[in-house]
Amino acid sequence: MKLEDFGYNNKIETLKKENNLEAFEIGRVILEHKERYIVTTVQGEYEAEITGNLRYTANTREDFPAVGDWVALVMYDSYNSIIHKVLPRSSMLARQAVGQSGDIQIIATNIDYAFIVQAVDRDFNINRIERYLTICNTSNIQPLIILNKIDLIDKLSLNTLMDDLKKRINAVPIFAISSISKQGVEQLKEIISKGKTYCLLGSSGVGKSTLVNILTNTSLMKTKNISEHSKKGQHTTTHRELILLDNGGIIIDNPGMREIGIASGSYGLEKTFETIYEYSKQCRFKDCTHTIEIGCAVIAAVDIGEIDQSSYENYLKMQKEKDHFESTVAEKRKKDKNFGKMVKQFKNLKKSSKF
Numbered sequence: 001m002k003l004e005d006f007g008y009n010n011k012i013e014t015l016k017k018e019n020n021l022e023a024f025e026i027g028r029v030i031l032e033h034k035e036r037y038i039v040t041t042v043q044g045e046y047e048a049e050i051t052g053n054l055r056y057t058a059n060t061r062e063d064f065p066a067v068g069d070w071v072a073l074v075m076y077d078s079y080n081s082i083i084h085k086v087l088p089r090s091s092m093l094a095r096q097a098v099g100q101s102g103d104i105q106i107i108a109t110n111i112d113y114a115f116i117v118q119a120v121d122r123d124f125n126i127n128r129i130e131r132y133l134t135i136c137n138t139s140n141i142q143p144l145i146i147l148n149k150i151d152l153i154d155k156l157s158l159n160t161l162m163d164d165l166k167k168r169i170n171a172v173p174i175f176a177i178s179s180i181s182k183q184g185v186e187q188l189k190e191i192i193s194k195g196k197t198y199c200l201l202g203s204s205g206v207g208k209s210t211l212v213n214i215l216t217n218t219s220l221m222k223t224k225n226i227s228e229h230s231k232k233g234q235h236t237t238t239h240r241e242l243i244l245l246d247n248g249g250i251i252i253d254n255p256g257m258r259e260i261g262i263a264s265g266s267y268g269l270e271k272t273f274e275t276i277y278e279y280s281k282q283c284r285f286k287d288c289t290h291t292i293e294i295g296c297a298v299i300a301a302v303d304i305g306e307i308d309q310s311s312y313e314n315y316l317k318m319q320k321e322k323d324h325f326e327s328t329v330a331e332k333r334k335k336d337k338n339f340g341k342m343v344k345q346f347k348n349l350k351k352s353s354k355f
């Protein structure tokens with residue numbers, strides 16, 4: 001296997017040089033389980049753990065490796081290795097960790113494109129699409145919209161849905177497909193590019209797994225064949241979260257993708273709600289919340305129909321969630337910092353003490 005098959009390119013090469021990692025083996029994390037990793041390299045798949053130093057210097061969960069990461073490794077036998085460093089990421093999909101308010105859990109990194117999947121029957125909801133768009137824009141991932149299950153509605157209804165969608169969302173490609181009748185699937189396959197990394201986002205039941213199966217079928221079989229030859233250093237796992245497609249694309253699919261929420265940060269609001277941001281520049285007050293202020297250009301635009309009413313309401317709702325999320329993260333960081341300080345003070349005290 002070549003590293004390029006897993007998305008290695010000039011950018012990663014430059015990062016490797018910039019970080020003085022020429023002496024190390026480079027690999028991509030394809031699976032993570034409780035701080036143990038499977039990393040793919042030119043020499044095959046390796047199990048990996050992180051160095052004590054990496055653990056010691058890590059301030060938050062974000063500093064630990066995640067699926068999709070490019071890492072610098074030291075191999076110590078044909079199957080095992082140690083992760084010395086995580087290369088800087090081009091994108092990061094994260095969410096608020098369960099039960100630990102303010103803690104961030106990384107789901108995957110270095111994703112180029114996300115397919116936002118919705119089913120056109122009961123699931124269709126533009127507010128939710130805007131929500132996923134915001135997540136993508138925040139995470140530096142290019143969004144693409146997939147309307148799935150078009151076999152369940154007639155052409156006229158589909159056209160209406162598309163029109164409604166285009167009224168609120170522009171500049172994001174939309175694909176109407178059916179995983180059952182395979183309508184539109186070929187066009188979708190065509191836009192998947194070699195060496196680019198993709199993921200699928202969407203509610204339960206919209207057809208993400210079915211679509212991943214359609215896109216990966218033969219590649220999964222191929223991977224299995226390679227493992228059967230069991231070259232030296234080849235680790236044989238059947239479960240992977242980073243999957244190679246026939247046409248050279250790469251898909252990351254893991255359970256965390258199913259649970260992504262707005263809590264993963266909605267700093268991408270500006271990009272998602274571009275029209276609102278454009279109007280907001282004309283608001284009388286710089287810190288206008290666009291809710292009650294006199295001279296608010298956003299409210300005025302909503303009143304004359306220049307901004308879609310539902311889009312505006314959705315924006316306000318997500319803005320509120322973003323504020324809440326940011327304040328819990330800030331609080332958590334402050335607490336961690338205070339605790340860190342306390343530990344340091346205690347250590348100093350111990351050092352200076354004669355006992």
Ligand SMILES: Nc1nc2c(ncn2[C@@H]2O[C@H](COP(=O)(O)OP(=O)(O)OP(=O)(O)O)[C@@H](O)[C@H]2O)c(=O)[nH]1
Nearest residue numbers: 148149178179180203204205206207208209210258
């Ligand atoms: N009619 C129709 N049914 C579909 C289509 N795609 C998927 N389904 C069905 O929808 C159901 C849910 O599909 P899944 O692929 O499991 O959905 P998912 O998004 O992976 O769901 P989670 O794993 O819960 O997140 C299954 O019964 C599929 O057979 C489609 O294009 N048309």
Ligand SMILES: [Zn+2]
Nearest residue numbers: 283288290296
């Ligand atoms: Zn305003």
